[in-house]
Amino acid sequence: MAGHNESILREPLITGQNITYAQITEEILSPVENKPNKAWWIGFILALCGATLWIVSVGYTFWFGIGAWGLNKTVGWAWDITGFVWWVGIGHAGTLISAVLLLFRQNWRNSINRSAEAMTIFAVICAATYVVSHMGRPWLAYWVLPLPNQFGSLWVNFNSPLVWDMFAISTYFSVSLLFWYTGLLPDIATIRDRATGVRKKVYTIFSFGWTGSVKTWQRFEAVSLILAGISTPLVLSVHTIVSMDFATSVIPGWHTTIFPPYFVAGAIFSGFAMVLTLLLVVRKVLGLENYITMFHIESMNKIIILTGSIVGVAYLTELFIAWYSGSQYEMYAFQNRISGPFAWSYWLMMTCNVISPQLLWFKKIRTNIAATWVLSIVVNIGMWFERFVIIVTSLHRDYLPSSWTMFSPTWVDVGVFVGSIGVFFTLFLLFLRVLPSIAIAEVKMILKSSSEQSKMKLIKEGNLDKEQVQEYIESLEKFDSVKQEEYAKI
Numbered sequence: 001m002a003g004h005n006e007s008i009l010r011e012p013l014i015t016g017q018n019i020t021y022a023q024i025t026e027e028i029l030s031p032v033e034n035k036p037n038k039a040w041w042i043g044f045i046l047a048l049c050g051a052t053l054w055i056v057s058v059g060y061t062f063w064f065g066i067g068a069w070g071l072n073k074t075v076g077w078a079w080d081i082t083g084f085v086w087w088v089g090i091g092h093a094g095t096l097i098s099a100v101l102l103l104f105r106q107n108w109r110n111s112i113n114r115s116a117e118a119m120t121i122f123a124v125i126c127a128a129t130y131v132v133s134h135m136g137r138p139w140l141a142y143w144v145l146p147l148p149n150q151f152g153s154l155w156v157n158f159n160s161p162l163v164w165d166m167f168a169i170s171t172y173f174s175v176s177l178l179f180w181y182t183g184l185l186p187d188i189a190t191i192r193d194r195a196t197g198v199r200k201k202v203y204t205i206f207s208f209g210w211t212g213s214v215k216t217w218q219r220f221e222a223v224s225l226i227l228a229g230i231s232t233p234l235v236l237s238v239h240t241i242v243s244m245d246f247a248t249s250v251i252p253g254w255h256t257t258i259f260p261p262y263f264v265a266g267a268i269f270s271g272f273a274m275v276l277t278l279l280l281v282v283r284k285v286l287g288l289e290n291y292i293t294m295f296h297i298e299s300m301n302k303i304i305i306l307t308g309s310i311v312g313v314a315y316l317t318e319l320f321i322a323w324y325s326g327s328q329y330e331m332y333a334f335q336n337r338i339s340g341p342f343a344w345s346y347w348l349m350m351t352c353n354v355i356s357p358q359l360l361w362f363k364k365i366r367t368n369i370a371a372t373w374v375l376s377i378v379v380n381i382g383m384w385f386e387r388f389v390i391i392v393t394s395l396h397r398d399y400l401p402s403s404w405t406m407f408s409p410t411w412v413d414v415g416v417f418v419g420s421i422g423v424f425f426t427l428f429l430l431f432l433r434v435l436p437s438i439a440i441a442e443v444k445m446i447l448k449s450s451s452e453q454s455k456m457k458l459i460k461e462g463n464l465d466k467e468q469v470q471e472y473i474e475s476l477e478k479f480d481s482v483k484q485e486e487y488a489k490i
Contacts, residue, residue, distance in 0.1 A: 029436055050422015095172075111292050121173065182220070239266075
């Protein structure tokens with residue numbers, strides 16, 4: 001049976017000694033079954049204040065119209081579309097972690113996929129709110145739906161160009177929700193079996209009659225793979241469609257074919273940064289260091305380096321295309337970005353998105369939790385400014401110098417955006433209270449093969465190459481959840 005064991009050179013996905021299946025269930029379900037701690041309440045109250053600000057700001061917008069925003073005759077899009085694209089982008093990491101890594105049989109996804117999928121759904125909800133609010137006439141929101149024409153024509157009535165976004169967001173949301181919920185079924189059934197009273201009845205309804213039989217698991221795995229196969233193209237297509245809102249125009253700075261791949265790379269980049277922002281806090285507050293290990297954090301940092309580098313290449317390609325085009329309008333659009341009145345936002349974007357991720361090449365930074373958390377926030381700030389630069393700097397100086405103008409946000413602009421962050425965190429914190437933040441069933445699957453204790457057992461048996469064992473022990477030095485004294489005895 002020794003041949004079926006995982007290589008000792010692979011870093012463990014679960015740390016700690018003498019961990020049992022029952023212990024995994026207890027530790028992961030502790031936030032769900034017990035009363036919330038002080039940290040959760042502080043976070044929830046702050047998030048609720050943000051959500052209240054969002055309700056006030058959006059209500060003010062609906063009452064007074066989008067004239068309440070800082071828009072003018074030249075800059076017709078600003079913080080609204082910036083926020084919309086930013087939220088859609090953040091939602092990409094969840095599907096990538098869940099679907100693509102599942103198809104490639106990457107077990108390190110098991111500890112982080114649940115929270116990442118939840119993040120996807122909540123981010124897409126925040127993005128969808130923008131579609132209605134920036135229409136200006138929310139009572140005409142049905143125009144974004146492909147409804148049958150009322151005027152006698154045979155064809156579908158596409159009244160709004162935002163129908164593209166409607167297709168993209170609704171498809172992405174429905175598939176992501178289905179994928180997330182399907183993965184939740186075994187864990188909801190676990191909570192059901194441990195609950196009493198009303199809680200038991202509620203979780204019984206939502207568990208859909210899960211029995212845990214062999215047949216049930218077979219169907220579960222088949223459905224998961226099918227949904228993963230459907231979701232993977234969505235990762236590429238959704239942000240491609242969003243980018244085409246810009247690319248189909250003739251505005252200098254937008255009229256470019258590099259947008260689809262560049263937006264997708266940026267979306268995965270910002271999505272993984274947001275996953276790190278959330279999970280580094282969650283693992284500490286909820287005491288989940290044994291399940292979200294340094295290996296998971298480092299793996300996500302490596303993906304941020306890759307996608308950040310792709311985004312950097314895209315920025316340079318844009319500059320080259322503008323120069324190579326020979327169009328004075330195109331050249332001026334980028335010259336204006338670099339040295340115009342909004343140059344500060346361009347250089348902030350370059351610093352956050354291109355320069356700061358390169359720090360993760362250094363292992364000490366890549367494996368430092370505080371540095372990783374700060375860099376993840378920096379990346380998300382940078383990605384917001386990327387959207388701001390694309391939208392505002394391209395619009396505020398267009399073909400007619402007589403129409404040139406500056407943009408400055410009002411309190412309503414700021415309130416809608418900051419409020420949407422409050423809505424996001426409110427939903428995420430409620431999720432932590434009612435559902436497990438880590439996939440219990442999937443973590444249990446790797447306990448016997450990829451955990452620290454299974455590898456310790458192999459070491460104690462003494463049938464392994466001593467150099468490999470030494471290399472493995474050295475790789476554990478970066479883990480903050482590993483007791484090094486255990487290995488000093490070996």
